[in-house]
Amino acid sequence: MRIESSDGSRTNVMDHFEEREDSYYINAGRDVSPNSSSQITGIGNCIGIDTTGLVGTMQMDSSLIGIPVMVGSVIKRYNADTGSLENIGPFPDQEVTVLDVYEDGVIQTSAVDASSAIGSPVVLITNSEIDGDSIRGHYALIKLSNTSNIKYEVYCVNAHVTLSNLNHSR
Numbered sequence: 177m178r179i180e181s182s183d184g185s186r187t188n189v190m191d192h193f194e195e196r197e198d199s200y201y202i203n204a205g206r207d208v209s210p211n212s213s214s215q216i217t218g219i220g221n222c223i224g225i226d227t228t229g230l231v232g233t234m235q236m237d238s239s240l241i242g243i244p245v246m247v248g249s250v251i252k253r254y255n256a257d258t259g260s261l262e263n264i265g266p267f268p269d270q271e272v273t274v275l276d277v278y279e280d281g282v283i284q285t286s287a288v289d290a291s292s293a294i295g296s297p298v299v300l301i302t303n304s305e306i307d308g309d310s311i312r313g314h315y316a317l318i319k320l321s322n323t324s325n326i327k328y329e330v331y332c333v334n335a336h337v338t339l340s341n342l343n344h345s346r
Contacts, residue, residue, distance in 0.1 A: 206308035215307035216261075217300045219243050220281065222253070222293040232272075232290050236281035236298065245277045246302055251285060253296040261301075264293040274300070 193200040206212065220238035234251070251272045252261040265272045265287040276284040316335075322328060 206305055206310065208304045208308055212304050212308035214309045215302045215304045217243065217302070218254070219245065219298055219300055222290075222296055222298050225289070225291050225294055227289050227291075231275055232285045232287050233278075234283045234285055234290060234293060234298070236283065238281050239279075240277060240281050240283075243300075244302075245274060245283065245300060247274050247276065249274045250301040251283070251290075251293075252299055252301060253293045254299055256297070261299060262292075264290040264296075264298075266290075 193202045195201075206214070219240060220236040222234050223237045224235035226233040226235070251264060251274060253264050254260075255262050263269065263271055266289045270287065272285050272287040272290055274283055275286055278284065318333065320330065320333075
């Protein structure tokens with residue numbers, strides 16, 4: 177099943193229904209389109225790199241206290257000149273991930289050499305299915321399809337929606 181917001185800027189694919197009390201339920205989840213940005217969190221500026229071991233460590237100018245730095249998150253540098261996020265690995269197409277987080281703003285990374293990040297603002301990118309934007313809009317376009325050989329009959333589709341403080345039309 178695919179759900180798309182009224183303005184077409186947010187989409188989500190839902191493919192796992194849960195059966196409860198003779199009904200099937202699914203959570204619409206978060207926006208997984210390229211327009212989603214809630215999964216991107218700034219964590220400060222990189223002020224040092226240690227490449228002496230088998231993995232690298234990055235020293236940040238912030239303590240990282242209160243920032244949800246998750247193992248497996250992708251780390252990128254923000255290029256202020258182009259306004260884009262760039263990989264910091266030794267190869268342009270190599271993504272660098274968090275392996276561990278230590279006290280005093282030290283992050284262990286999957287790349288031994290991430291020296292391109294020194295002096296740059298650094299961001300974490302987590303899973304957009306979990307941390308992406310909420311799906312918003314005045315209505316939703318929902319497409320239901322069945323790829324199974326088993327036929328199902330749909331009696332109704334319910335939605336639970338909440339008002340958003342980001343809705344400026346009120």
